Amino acid sequence: MAVHAHPDDESSKGAATMARYVREGVDVLVVTCTGGERGDVLNPKMDRPEVKESITEIRRAEMARAREILGVKQAWLGFVDSGWVENYDPADPSGLPEDAFARVPVEQAAEPLVKLIREFKPQVILTYDEEGGYPHPDHIHTHVISMAAFEAAGDPDRYPEAGAPWQPLKLYYHMGFTRSRVVALHEELLAMGEDSPYGEWLANWDDKDDKSDRVTTRVPCGEFFELRDDALRAHETQIDPDGFWFRVPLSVQRRRWPTEDYELVRSLVDSTVPEDDLFAGVHTPADVKG
Known part of the structure; x- marks a missing residue:
């Protein structure tokens, strides 16, 4: 189970x-917490009044195409996009719209996720780190409710009306945007005599924000990068097909960094890091540590 904030996040993280x-x-089940209703049209080719007026329906249709490409199942939690806020402080969500996902109390927001966990019975859950991957209110709240639901889903005293308890065995954070990965791709492009889209990014990178040393798990999946990109392009309102996401040739990515990377943060099975498989240690219920 991969828990994401908006339609398109599933295609840019772990696809x-x-x-x-x-x-x-x-x-595989993708859980999408909000409908992306307050998202901007980020692809200039789609920036038209009729698109903005129908953004909710369009983003649902985009999500349907992306999940078909990836082959995943998908469920909506039904919350409303909070919108982007500069310098957002999760301790004070009062500046957000009244119906915003990030304003829903954790106990209330986690309940439908607990219900989905108990119905789907995942062994592994993927979500965002404590900063949300980036500080969008919905990404941060997705992290918070994912952690709460992971702990509550197996407790028969929590959310008794949400179904029979089920305890997932492992929880990971996405760690896709580490400095080590960006440097590797940047250096590979320069060595080939090609332009790199990462020069300015690296020049302004604050090393205290790097999370390279937190990566525990690298999943080899280079042969599926084309499907990932196709799923991204399905989100036409959000992704410019000629934009930043697609400037590094797939051959370079497969040669220099053919993995997607994660941090293992909760495990109820014996597994040794570093790992190359999200299911390392997950075999039978006998592996559970009490």
């Missing part, structure tokens, strides 16, 4: 990993 596991026979 090749999910595509790989689906094709290996794993049942």
Whole structure:
């Protein structure tokens, strides 16, 4: 189960990993917390009044195309996009719209996720780190409710009306945007005599923000990068097909960094890091540590 804030997040974070596991026979469910209703049209080719007026319906249709490409199942939690806020402080969500997802109390917001966990019965959950991957209110709240639901889903005293308890065994954070990965791709392009889209980014990178040393798990999935990119392009309102996401040739990515990377933060099974498989240590219920 991969828990995401908006439609399109599933295609920019862990999409090749999910595509790989689906094709290996794993049942994969994407949970989308909001409909992306307050998202901007980020692709200039789609920036038209009729698109903005129908953004909710359009983003649902985009999500349907992306999940078909990846082969995943998908469920909506039904919350409303909070919108982007500069310098957002999660301790004070009062400046957000009244119906914003990030204003929903954790106990209330986690309940439908607990229900989905108990219905789907995932062994592994993917979500964002404590900063949300980036500080969008919905990404931060997605992290908070994912952590709460992971702990509550197996407790028969919590949310008794949400179904029979089920305890997931492992929880990971996405760690896709580390400095080590960006440097590797940047140096590879320069060595080839090609322009790199990462020069300015690296020049302004604050090393205290780097999370390279937190990566515990690198999942080989380079052969599925094309599917990942196709799923991204399905989100036409959000992704410019000629934009930043697609400037590094797939051959370079597969040669220099053919993995998607994660941090293992909760595990109820014995597994040794570093790992190359999200299901390392997950075999039978006998592996659970009490």
